Amino acid sequence: DSFGQPAEQAAIKRGIQPRDWTEENIAHMRGQLQRLGVSYDWRREIAAHRPDFYKWDQWFFLKMFERGLAYKRKSAVNWCPKEETVLSNEQSSGGICWRCGTPVVKREIEQWFLRTTKYAEELVEHIKEIEAGWPEKVLKRQRDWVGRSEGAYIDFAVKQHDEKVRVFTTRIDTIFGATAIVLSAEHPLLPKLLEGSSLKDDVMQFAEKAKGARAIKTEDAAEEEEKLGINTGQLAVNPFNGELLPIWVANYVLMDYGAGAVMSVPAHDQRDFDFAHKYTLPIRQVIAPIVHGQQGESADVTPGSDQSMDMKAAFTEYGVLVSSGEWSGKLSHDAMREMADYAAERKFGGGAVTYRIRDWGISRQRFWGAPIPIVYCGNCGTVPVPEKDLPVMLPNKAEFTGTGESPLKNVPEFVNTVCPKCGRPAKRETDTMDTFVDSSWYFFRYTDPRNETMPFDPAIAAKWIPVDQYIGGDSHAVMHLIYARFWNKVMRDLGLVKSNEPVKRLLTQGMVTNRVEGTNDWKAMSKSLGNGVDPDEMIRAYGADATRMFVLFAAPPENELRWSETGIEGAVRFLRRVWTMVYRWRDQLRDQLKGQGTPAAKLEFSDAARALRRKTHQTIARVTDDFEKLDLNTNVAALMELSNALAEFNVDRASASPADAFAAREAIEALVVMLAPFSPHVAEEMWEGLGHEGGLLLAAAVWPMADPELARKEELEIPVQVNGKLRSRVIVAPDISEADLRALAFSDEKVSSFIDRNDYVTAIPVPQRLVNVVVKRWDERLDEHGFDAIIWASGEHPVTSNRKITFIFKEKGNDKRVTIAEDLIPNKAGDQYSAAGQVSQELEARGIQDVVVTLETELNRSVIDIKMKGESELIRVIKPYR
């Protein structure tokens, strides 16, 4: 993306030609990227400023021109009246010329536009095709940028004129509350309406002033500006009720959105409300909030009256219509639909969709961009340059004065040409294209970079496009990424691509920022701020591999990375450790490396070797998966873990047995291969060190495959919680059943120590993860369930070594204790049932329903289950036999 401002600025400042400056930079950066080992396919390098590329910018322009997608119209630019030049937004910041301090004015000049508005609907609609792969924050900003909004147009007839004022509203349901019509200062109808009016001069003067004020307001967020207006003295007719409304002109109505005019409904729009307050226009409430079926009162409120005091702000929500003729009593949403239909039937309006997106102005009064391929002929007018004459070449040299005018204007060989139609002398367009034009489609050119007859061959592009993964900063969330989507749709309609969207997955990469010296600000590195870090210096100090690894390890890619060199030593150390292992172990692993070792199937692996192999295969699986998700930082962490595991698996053992050697070789080879994407140079060296010299380069080696069988854990250490707090751990087989896991938790000694004799206990086993033993007091638990009585398990613990169980009920609000079951000895099957049965009976006798009691004895424990009403879960009293 080599066209644009910086090259031209350098030309102005240093008297160097943009082309030379640009080519120098490209060469420099190419060198840096290569030194970093970034493996692009350099045969596909392209640059926007080279004629074989910008020729196609021009070609696309011509195609759009043919189809009416490129057109010219007058449009405002920032203009310094003293220097008579166009200023960029930055140059006119604060409303004054950056050089001479003269107040900036808006000036209308002819400019070229691309009709992005034609694709407004698709730009919203097709979001659903990409939303799975794009960050929500980007999609949100794109939706806002397009700014689709549904509403209605309404035409208001102007009294005593044969004219209509059209307004757009999203709240047609409030139309009975309209108390004025407000036009933009730039409204084209304004002069006509004022003809012959005594107010003409005053109003036009106001309009001029309002326009001027707007011009000065540049991007330096004009503070909440006061709403100013003037009554034109004209009246408009509300088509819904025939009411006459005064027509005003005001500074807060934008010409280039909707219809350039609004109906003012002070009661239900905050801006209209503010305006009405200032100019004491009536405020009439026609929407009432829906409150418990009650409908609010409607009221005509004039400022100063009691009612207007009540209303501190507009009520902008939906509600119920009041004082709205036949629509009174309807809900906003129904009314909106019906009223739009009503207007359509009577032909004074109807439902409509508007968009906030504007056509894309691509004219730049600059040198360093693709010339717009247009010729102006005194005879034939605006004539497109024929395709065969492309590219329209930028001249090699120009004068850079920095006055703000296109330097092309002062290159006669460029400007003077002949008309392609009639052959008479003619002049070229001297504006060049916005650089976003280049960036809108450059990646398509990668697929077919040297094509001389087309921008790219559709058949070749079809293999690559849509892009699987696009990476860019979120500063491009709207401009570039909207234009690229627009361009894709244009190309689709030209038959060049099939898909609606150019990019399936988008990663918005975070900036690498650095402190700006002398401040506390962290800003993206840049030359002008002097906070850059030279990659070459990093490479010199730490090497390309450690630099790469550190940057990828330090934070996830979408985070901002605040630059700091503390930490990069860690990457150096890590690589050095792996390096040392490779060269220290290569002799012990020699047979394995030569492929002469015993095959794995015939080897007996020790526990440690099996553990190492497990780690190896787990790491392969994790790294492979994390690459797919672009979780590169955790990816590096995984490699470090494998390296740590290898270091623990020490070298003497590796030399001791073929099985250990096998495991070590497997681990270290996998590690080296997986290291390659991060640190390619050192990995390649290590690969050679592992005995692959003369064979395939590591860059061409096969990515290791994870064997799930080997990655599987042989046993698991399962944490045991009591009431959510970690208390113990048990070692289990990975396929242990829930029941066994539960039993194991109950029998754990540490767990038992948290269980009081009068508690009841249950457990939530989560296979592979943990067990949570829930211990509660019986009374709490029963209370929660609304039982009338409290059970105590008393005397000896419910099932004890002497196997005596005693249940005691304590009635609520009564201290009397009632023993319901005593001396139950669950010994044989029959006894169990009778014991359980006895408890059930007693419970029922006391009016406690829905309780199922079972009693079971297992090898080393006894359990009483009591099933509470409405619960599937068992509450257990449990005690292991001693």
Added chain:
RNA sequence: GCCGGGGUGGCGAAAUGGCAGACGCUACGGACUUAAAAUCCGUUGACCGCAAGGUCGUGUGGGUUCGACUCCCACCCUCGGCACCA
């Protein structure tokens, strides 16, 4: 003002609703060294305890859940975007 992202040790950061702090940096202690650097070993969320161990802890307050950094509600702070879009 509206919209969006984010708030976890001294720092960068991990954690399909299931052991908070993986991995690394820093710092501290130790080994090696005449010494330093490098390297290696150990400690490193806070608090209590000689220890075993315990208590607290993911911005704040509530909620859901056997269980919440993770889900829900309200609020605070912060970064970013938009800012008269009818």
